[in-house]
Amino acid sequence: MAGQTQRTDRVQLPETPPTSTPVPRWATRAVWALFLLSLTLLATVGFGGAEWRLPGYVAVDGLTVVSWAIVTFVSGIVHSYSRRYMAGDSHLDRFFATIFGFTLVVMTVTAADHVVLFAASWLGMGLAMASLIGHDRDWNQARAAAGLARRYFLASGGLLAGSLALLAWSTGSTSITGILAQAGTLPPAVFGLAVGGIVLAAVVQSALFPFQGWLLSSMTAPTPASALMHAGFVNAGGILLTRFAPLVAADSTVMHLLVVVGAASALLGQALLLVQTDVKRKLGASTVAQMGFMILQCGLGFFAAAITHLILHGFYKAYLFLSSGATVTQTAPTEKSRDELGLGGVVVSLATALGGGALFVAITGKGAKLDAGLFLALVVVLTTLHAARDVLGQSKLSARGKLASLPLVVVVPIGVYGVLFNTISGLLSTVPTSSAPTELSVVHVALGGVFVAAYVAVELGWHRSSKRLYVTLLNRSQPAPETVLTSTEDYNES
Incomplete structure (x- = not known):
């Protein structure tokens, strides 16, 4: 407010003395x-x-x-x-x-x-x-x-x-x-x-x-x-x-x-x-x-x-x-983390994901044949789709900024991954069976469907709408009770 000053003093932590041990x-x-x-x-x-x-x-x-x-x-x-x-x-x-x-x-x-x-x-x-x-x-x-x-x-x-x-x-x-x-x-x-x-x-x-x-x-x-x-x-x-x-x-x-x-x-x-x-x-x-x-x-x-x-x-x-320490201080909860993208956003996201998958196939050659490479290409498409949705859903970016960011989401990461993939394949060329793609099977097709269904479920927020599912996942993610620090005094005593 006018006429008021805001203190910007920062607390300077003491320098840690250098250790004497070599x-x-x-x-x-x-x-x-x-x-x-x-x-x-x-x-x-x-x-x-x-x-x-x-x-x-x-x-x-x-x-x-x-x-x-x-x-x-x-x-x-x-x-x-x-x-x-x-x-x-x-x-x-x-x-x-x-x-x-x-x-x-x-x-x-x-x-x-x-x-x-x-x-x-x-x-x-x-x-x-x-x-x-x-x-x-x-x-x-x-x-x-x-x-x-x-x-x-x-x-x-x-x-x-x-x-x-x-x-x-x-x-x-x-x-x-x-x-x-x-x-x-x-x-x-x-x-x-x-x-x-x-x-x-x-x-x-x-x-x-x-x-x-x-x-x-x-x-x-x-x-x-x-x-x-x-x-x-x-x-x-x-x-x-x-x-x-x-x-x-x-x-x-x-x-x-x-x-x-x-x-x-x-x-x-x-x-x-x-x-x-x-x-x-x-x-x-x-x-x-x-x-x-x-x-x-x-x-x-x-x-x-x-x-x-x-x-x-x-x-x-x-x-x-x-x-991770910086993440704790910089992250704050917000009421709305993603904008509603609408039909246009969905179409752009799908097009970006398919483009990313096509780029991956073009660089690596995986997914160009009727074998397990198709499943790998599907994973790349879903990963790219998730990244594209995140970029388009960022409320801080303008509509033009969101669209301009999409090439970075697709071209740079997929390109880097594809080039690194080819480089590693070359380095492992003398290692026995470093590449042995399996034939496409019913197992791959079924799991591909499960991956797509899981992605849709997350996008629709089903994990938040079911209290039972939320509690089940929360319980499943808990560490062993005897390994959990439950009191701040436990930290202070160390």
């Missing part, structure tokens, strides 16, 4: 050095077509160097971010030692060719993540969350170790390369048990339905650890299935099972996301959905597409977690 500094430098090494190997091994092997023990191929580049980059960001975020923590050295050790173990998983080394590093990866989830051991809730996650990871490690032991015994080879070379000679019973164990290990590690409980209960982890978990750890399921693609893709029943589990997880994650108000739980539900899409792409036979998906998801989810 561990954070040296760990950060070391992980960035690993990133530079990974880029060098990516240029020579990935783009150069060369491979480096220690026969029977280590195999550095296209999948390895792509994974190394992504893992070390995300880990480097997390290390750098944590030097200030975790400053003053009473267990700072242990935290940095764990996240650096976790990085090394993940790199070992992607390069291991010996079954014992692979199984041991897989288990070590899970135990390191469980330690990060329960980093603050003064919290009963953190210890409970770590214990819950550890049980899941021990089960995943046990399933994988048992499967690898069975494969090694049946083939007489202790190397993954040797086992995959004899994939066609495995007895049906051995094949079923081994592949079933590998698939279950991937599903548990990626927090897919019905094993999403450990992820939704992991919110006691420090935010940098959560970023590393959601951007890297859960992606291990897709890397595992891609590494064992010759076995997994050999049976259409297994592939259809992956599609069903992936689709169920994607739909469940999206449904849980709709009813969440907590920032980190929304991100957790989103990760369940995105991992579902990743496993679904493996089930369609597009393993390179799954790796592309986990790369994009890893970058985006790491950013969202590390910026």
Whole structure:
């Protein structure tokens, strides 16, 4: 009002004193050095077509160097971010030692060719993540969350170790390369048990339905650890299935099972996301959905597409977690988040979505044939349709601004995705069965219909009109009670 002044004083938080221990500094430098090494190997091994092997023990191929580049980059960001975020923590050295050790173990998983080394590093990866989830051991809730996650990871490690032991015994080879070379000679019973164990290990590690409980209960982890978990750890399921693609893709029943589990997880994650108000739980539900899409792409036979998906998801989810504090302060509820678009808006949205799907098919060639690529193209169309509806529904933009924004929604993201997809496909060209599209089946058609119906239901707001459905989804998205911090005093005591 006129004649009144408004105070704009800001409270300056005290600078966090630099830590005296050298561990954070040296760990950060070391992980960035690993990133530079990974880029060098990516240029020579990935783009150069060369491979480096220690026969029977280590195999550095296209999948390895792509994974190394992504893992070390995300880990480097997390290390750098944590030097200030975790400053003053009473267990700072242990935290940095764990996240650096976790990085090394993940790199070992992607390069291991010996079954014992692979199984041991897989288990070590899970135990390191469980330690990060329960980093603050003064919290009963953190210890409970770590214990819950550890049980899941021990089960995943046990399933994988048992499967690898069975494969090694049946083939007489202790190397993954040797086992995959004899994939066609495995007895049906051995094949079923081994592949079933590998698939279950991937599903548990990626927090897919019905094993999403450990992820939704992991919110006691420090935010940098959560970023590393959601951007890297859960992606291990897709890397595992891609590494064992010759076995997994050999049976259409297994592939259809992956599609069903992936689709169920994607739909469940999206449904849980709709009813969440907590920032980190929304991100957790989103990760369940995105991992579902990743496993679904493996089930369609597009393993390179799954790796592309986990790369994009890893970058985006790491950013969202590390910026989650800003989201809390900048987000405020509004009475009306979307304008009524009318018939014209619906037509423009549909045209944009179909254009996005056509661009994806033109760039990648997926969906141009009567195979599982059509399902993948449908997912792209629905994703583009959702993005277009969001742009057109933004009340802050003028009608002309909304229409002008649509090319950015379609051309840039779809173009980037298509180019990255082709690049990753080229890098994985030496990896066995990196692309094995399955035939279009009744399962794909039925699930396509379910996806379309789910999209329509969300657009019509059916999840808000049914109290029973809302309560069911809200209950399903709750973490284990013993892992929930219910009092502010719990925070203050840490």
